[in-house]
Amino acid sequence: MSFRYTSRRLRIQKLLGPQSCLNGVRRTANAPLWQRCRGVASTANAEKVLFPGALNSEFTDKLEFMQPSQQNAIATFRVMNQFGEIIDKEIGVETEDEEALQIYKNMVKLSIMDLLMFEAQRQGRLSFYMVSAGEEGISIGSASALHPSDVAFCQYREAGVYLQRGFKLSDFMNQLFANAKDNGLGRNMPVHYGSKELNIHTISSTLATQIPHAAGAAYALKMQNSQNPDQQPRVAVCYFGEGAASEGDFHAALNIAATRQVPCIFICRNNGYAISTPTSDQYRGDGIASRGAGYGIATLRVDGNDIFAVRRATKHARALALTNGGQPVLIEMMAYRVGHHSTSDDSFAYRQRVEVEDWKRRDNPITRLRKWLEGRELWDDAREKELRSTTRKEVLKAFEEAEKEKKPSLRHAFEGVWEELTQEQRDHVKEMRGVIERYPREYDVEGFEGGVGGLDEILGKKEG
Amino acid sequence: MAAKTPTMRALTRYLLRPQVPLHPRCQHRPQIKQYSAAAPGARLNGSVEYDTVPILNHTSKSALSNPELPAEIRNGQTKRINLYTAVNEALRHALQTDERVLVFGEDIQFGGVFRCTMNLAADFGTERVFNTPLCEQGLVGFAVGAAAEGMRPVAEVQFADYVFPAFDQIHNEVAKYRYRSGSTGVNCGGLVIRMPAGSVGHGALYHTQSPEALFTHTPGLRVVIPRSPIQAKGLLLSAIRCNDPVIFMEPKILYRAAVEQVPVDAYHLPLDKAEVLKPGKDVTIISYGTPLYTCSAAITAAEKDFGCSVELIDLRTIYPWDRETVLNSVKKTGRAIVVHESMMNAGVGAEVAATIQEKAFLRLEAPVKRVAGWATHTGLMYEQFIIPDVTRVYDAIKQTIDY
Numbered sequence: 001m002s003f004r005y006t007s008r009r010l011r012i013q014k015l016l017g018p019q020s021c022l023n024g025v026r027r028t029a030n031a032p033l034w035q036r037c038r039g040v041a042s043t044a045n046a047e048k049v050l051f052p053g054a055l056n057s058e059f060t061d062k063l064e065f066m067q068p069s070q071q072n073a074i075a076t077f078r079v080m081n082q083f084g085e086i087i088d089k090e091i092g093v094e095t096e097d098e099e100a101l102q103i104y105k106n107m108v109k110l111s112i113m114d115l116l117m118f119e120a121q122r123q124g125r126l127s128f129y130m131v132s133a134g135e136e137g138i139s140i141g142s143a144s145a146l147h148p149s150d151v152a153f154c155q156y157r158e159a160g161v162y163l164q165r166g167f168k169l170s171d172f173m174n175q176l177f178a179n180a181k182d183n184g185l186g187r188n189m190p191v192h193y194g195s196k197e198l199n200i201h202t203i204s205s206t207l208a209t210q211i212p213h214a215a216g217a218a219y220a221l222k223m224q225n226s227q228n229p230d231q232q233p234r235v236a237v238c239y240f241g242e243g244a245a246s247e248g249d250f251h252a253a254l255n256i257a258a259t260r261q262v263p264c265i266f267i268c269r270n271n272g273y274a275i276s277t278p279t280s281d282q283y284r285g286d287g288i289a290s291r292g293a294g295y296g297i298a299t300l301r302v303d304g305n306d307i308f309a310v311r312r313a314t315k316h317a318r319a320l321a322l323t324n325g326g327q328p329v330l331i332e333m334m335a336y337r338v339g340h341h342s343t344s345d346d347s348f349a350y351r352q353r354v355e356v357e358d359w360k361r362r363d364n365p366i367t368r369l370r371k372w373l374e375g376r377e378l379w380d381d382a383r384e385k386e387l388r389s390t391t392r393k394e395v396l397k398a399f400e401e402a403e404k405e406k407k408p409s410l411r412h413a414f415e416g417v418w419e420e421l422t423q424e425q426r427d428h429v430k431e432m433r434g435v436i437e438r439y440p441r442e443y444d445v446e447g448f449e450g451g452v453g454g455l456d457e458i459l460g461k462k463e464g
Numbered sequence: 465m466a467a468k469t470p471t472m473r474a475l476t477r478y479l480l481r482p483q484v485p486l487h488p489r490c491q492h493r494p495q496i497k498q499y500s501a502a503a504p505g506a507r508l509n510g511s512v513e514y515d516t517v518p519i520l521n522h523t524s525k526s527a528l529s530n531p532e533l534p535a536e537i538r539n540g541q542t543k544r545i546n547l548y549t550a551v552n553e554a555l556r557h558a559l560q561t562d563e564r565v566l567v568f569g570e571d572i573q574f575g576g577v578f579r580c581t582m583n584l585a586a587d588f589g590t591e592r593v594f595n596t597p598l599c600e601q602g603l604v605g606f607a608v609g610a611a612a613e614g615m616r617p618v619a620e621v622q623f624a625d626y627v628f629p630a631f632d633q634i635h636n637e638v639a640k641y642r643y644r645s646g647s648t649g650v651n652c653g654g655l656v657i658r659m660p661a662g663s664v665g666h667g668a669l670y671h672t673q674s675p676e677a678l679f680t681h682t683p684g685l686r687v688v689i690p691r692s693p694i695q696a697k698g699l700l701l702s703a704i705r706c707n708d709p710v711i712f713m714e715p716k717i718l719y720r721a722a723v724e725q726v727p728v729d730a731y732h733l734p735l736d737k738a739e740v741l742k743p744g745k746d747v748t749i750i751s752y753g754t755p756l757y758t759c760s761a762a763i764t765a766a767e768k769d770f771g772c773s774v775e776l777i778d779l780r781t782i783y784p785w786d787r788e789t790v791l792n793s794v795k796k797t798g799r800a801i802v803v804h805e806s807m808m809n810a811g812v813g814a815e816v817a818a819t820i821q822e823k824a825f826l827r828l829e830a831p832v833k834r835v836a837g838w839a840t841h842t843g844l845m846y847e848q849f850i851i852p853d854v855t856r857v858y859d860a861i862k863q864t865i866d867y
Contacts (some may be wrong), residue, residue: 011556056716151613196648201612204644206636212605213612213637219566220613223591227563236609248629252602259597260606289617417683419653419707422736 063388070409074289074301076334079308082363084371087283093308101143103164103307104373107136110160112391113169114339116399117176121343125175128190132157134305134338135366138269139239140164141310142333146237146318151217152200153210153238156191157269161239167197169394173402177349185416186408207240210385211266214238215257215328218264222326225263235263235321243274244334245288254295254328261328265317266297268306270329271337276350289332298329298391304333305365308372338364382417407447407452421458429455508765508854509759512757519741519776520692520724520761527694527725532733538755542725543792550656550693550726551580554700555728556619559588562616564654565704567593569603569620576712577622578660578719604630604657608637609761611652616704624661624713625670631678638709653707656700657667658714661689662754662805663851668844672835672851674753674806679711680783682813687782688709689753692718693726695780698733706735715754738786740793743864744775745797747864750790750816752779755835755852762857772865782812790816791823799864805851808836830867 011415049057063446079093080086086093105228121129132139139160143152152161159172171183175193178186183204184194194202201213225233233272245268257264268288272279292299298320302313317329337358340347347356372429373379414425421429433455437444440463445452502510515519521527545553558565567584573595576674585593596603600621607619623625627634630823634657642651663672679687686708690696696714703710741756742763756778762772767801775793779785796801800820802813817832835852842850 153609184644187646188644194645194650196645196650201650202645202648204637204640206632209605209633209637212602212633213609215602216606216609216611216617217613218609219606220610220615222565224613224614236613243660248599248601249605249633252597252599252605255597255599256602256606260594316606413648416646418686418784419642419651423787424784439583 015102017185023049041104050463053456064200068285076301076303077309077313078303078306079312080306080372084368084375094312101378103140103202104369106140106163106389109391110136110163113395114394126190128193128343130156130342131339132159135269135271135335137158137307137310138304138335142267142314145311146313149199149232149234150238153214154203155244156203158239162193165327167195169398173398177402179402179405180408181405185412205257208249209242211238211240211249214224214264215262218262219260222263230362233322235265235318237265239267242268242270242288242423243282246282258295258297263320264328264442266330268332269335270332271335273337275341292330297330299330301332303368305337305363305368307365307369319415406449411454411458429459480717508858511761517757517760521757531839533731536762537727537729537731541728543728544723545693545726546723547693547696547708548578548580550697551700552582554697555584558704566615566617566782570622572597572620575865586758600626600630607655608652612650616654618656621659623671624659624675625673627659634767635682639682652709653864655709656703656712658712661713661719662715663847664717669841672842676713676782677806677811680812689713689782691753691756691778692722693724697726699730701730702732702735703851707756717754735781736786738789739778739780741778743777744773746772747861748775748793748797750777755805758854759803759857762854765860766858786794787819794795794820794824795827796836798827801833801860801864803835803852806837807839808834809839811836830864833860833864
């Protein structure tokens, strides 16, 4: 193989000076310090380490292992305590009263939708559901601090991001029922929402795969930001749980995001559990935040139950992500997963009911914001009651409407795999149609929009 | 250390000597195979002559007579280049004409370990042509995100053997992105993943694999394998332009070995058509990539020895593949052989043979024969026995026409 030969040639070119380097001209012009320093030869009596792998290191004659246990845990940023009182009154909350009310209403709306849909799944009217209980503050708070054009990638427990950006109750319900109005065309499991208008990519079940996507998307945004200076600069934001952060894709994404300096905000929801696995079985370091420094990424840990802290952290992260042409930021938002992992999970099999009740009572983002609102006399029991009953009615109305809709056309089973239908697919559609026709009593096609005719539509479209 | 002795220096020089000549002027020097090589005195094996093989265009005239090329190209100029240069030219053209194109992967900034990205970083800047950390799942995932936000990334996996860390990204994300996004229309179709594949004589376990069959089992992907410089340039440009994600496998043994006249200007070749390389009457051989050269040599010998006439088809696009061209040919000849390097079980040959059996059953005069890698790994010293060679193809032709 040519590898050895070419690497040898490259070294010679480096010795001859930057101009002779293959891409020397551009590199020296644009490259940040760590790239320009690469390949500096060490002198015999150097005081500083000149190994190319760690340029800022100094020599030491003490043999001391770095012990994570001797480091202080990273502090958790908060703006308001659990009684809804602002800690630093000088800075305040940077949130208008109207905005705070709107955020509060959205959090309540999300929790009511969660309660009702969880129940609907229990009655067998939905195949699956996942609630956001305890984490409404993270998704809604961070989304409210981003620009609507910022591109979001979610894991699955971030329905609040959709809600805050304007995903309607009917959009949620159509997706949950996978009916003809679902913009996922009935292909995805419930809670796998997506929206082009709201700049949120469709959720996939595979954990952590979206993290490198966010890095790549952020790179695309970085290029587009530099190509169109008139446009509002955009960042990508990626949500994932602390369990997903154990996947290789987390490592892959943070590393490439740092080396490519992309404007991406990585938001980890650390809620204590990945299904049944407690964080003590997930990692032994100081949470996820402690890993940021290892990748050279600016990092913050935030109280996820404190909506004002979440908002301020996200706002500052966004500004930071856009400085110097772009750089990634990691925020670990602490929370407690109050609900079960999903409707397929009974969490009392691996944690105490009392622990959950304790969290519900002690601290959660909704009650904390409510205390603050009540403290400012923006909210009271009457308004709360009114909000809950109207929201409940809205959700149920959207639910019933979505339930009544037909299933999507059968054509969507085949379309969209490739840009165009392939010959092989065309043959398969014909074969499937033949089977349905020969065994009409074996298939219920009437519930689907257009019945079996949905298949003719794809065949006709091409041949006609 | 004391000055090196002459023997030491000679040894160092010997060890550092590249396996194949680097400079394009030297590429016709006969290759010295160090590991897996044909027996001395072999008549069939080792008879692939890249300088004269009829499946390469050795003259400008033959290169331009290809009816797939548009008229302006057919009236244009050609130049003699090898496969890696053809890949480089395609990437260069794509970078020049579309500012959305990004080229990245491990070690590509200095030109790539196979020289495919030579000078691209210097000419287009390290914003668009750059090294990634050594992490296949990361660089493919990064490409998916960039493609989903409207870029056209061309990601390189250094060897097809190392694509497996990115398998989840390719199978679950790349292939399903458009489908799962439904009517939102979001997709990562601008994505191309390039990877050198196939045997190289001494690649052993992890520099030899041809994992195309694993990708042909994934709906939503296009899998393309060019056989020559003209193919590489035209198919890679089509792959970059195509709105479906494409896995582009480059037979690395051909990077320097396959040299032909290639149109200087940019052109596109279809991504859903097989090509009949040589017409024949008695038996059809279906193959793609490197084994086409093996087949060509075997056909020359077999036609001379048995007086038969063999049709040779290059699939080019392994998935979705051109059933029509293959079936038309087999219906005419009544016999078929499928040749590929990767293992036989559930390989591309299984799909092609099953389709022939299903759609051309009444025309078949012999069972469809598969000449493929045996059910084992390619141990360093055994490659010549495992990868289909001229003798095995020759024998398959004999068995099929004698059936």
